[in-house]
Amino acid sequence: QVQLVESGGGSVQAGGSLRLSCAATRYSYSSSCMGWFRQAPGKEREGVASIGPGGGYTRYVDSVKGRFTISRDNAKNTLYLQMNNLKVEDSAVYYCAAGVYSRSSCPPDLFTVWGQGTQVTVSS
Numbered sequence: 001q002v003q004l005v006e007s008g009g010g011s012v013q014a015g016g017s018l019r020l021s022c023a024a025t026r027y028s029y030s031s032s033c034m035g036w037f038r039q040a041p042g043k044e045r046e047g048v049a050s051i052g053p054g055g056g057y058t059r060y061v062d063s064v065k066g067r068f069t070i071s072r073d074n075a076k077n078t079l080y081l082q083m084n085n086l087k088v089e090d091s092a093v094y095y096c097a098a099g100v101y102s103r104s105s106c107p108p109d110l111f112t113v114w115g116q117g118t119q120v121t122v123s124s
Contacts, residue, residue: 002027002113004096009118016086016122022079022096022115030074033099033106036081038092038120048094049081050106057105063089086122093117 004027008020020036035050049060049070058070069082079096099111 002098004098004113004115006094006096006115006118009094009120011121011123012086014086014088014122014124017082017084018086018120020081020083020094020096020118020120024077024079024098027077027098027113029077029098031101033101033111034070034072034079035097035099035106035108035111036070036079037095037097037111038090039095039117040089040092043092045095047108050099050108051079052104052106053101057101059106083120086120088122088124091120091122094120 003025005023012018031053036048037045038048039045051058051070051072055072067085071080095117096115097111098113
């Protein structure tokens with residue numbers, strides 16, 4: 001069974017940093033899109049960042065551009081999200097997901113494998 005396991009969440013003050021990791025097992029990791037999504041209480045889940053199989057394609061939601069960096073280590077089957085200058089509004093449960101690389105991009109509706117989520121809380 002495919003597994004995506006996130007780690008690295010926690011509590012931090014505004015302006016601080018966190019690094020999320022996602023380890024993939026029993027999955028065609030190196031040929032897949034990988035992405036980070038988040039969901040805050042009372043809000044819909046949103047895509048935060050995604051990365052293509054080789055790392056050449058990346059996409060970020062506007063609210064995190066310049067602050068977050070997505071990366072992957074295919075040799076370790078691990079996805080990362082470096083989050084700097086965190087804001088209170090970044091507080092959410094962050095999910096790692098895997099999907100299909102299609103037409104040189106990572107369409108959000110093609111992410112079909114999900115981790116259990118990790119909580120990120122940013123206080124003022």
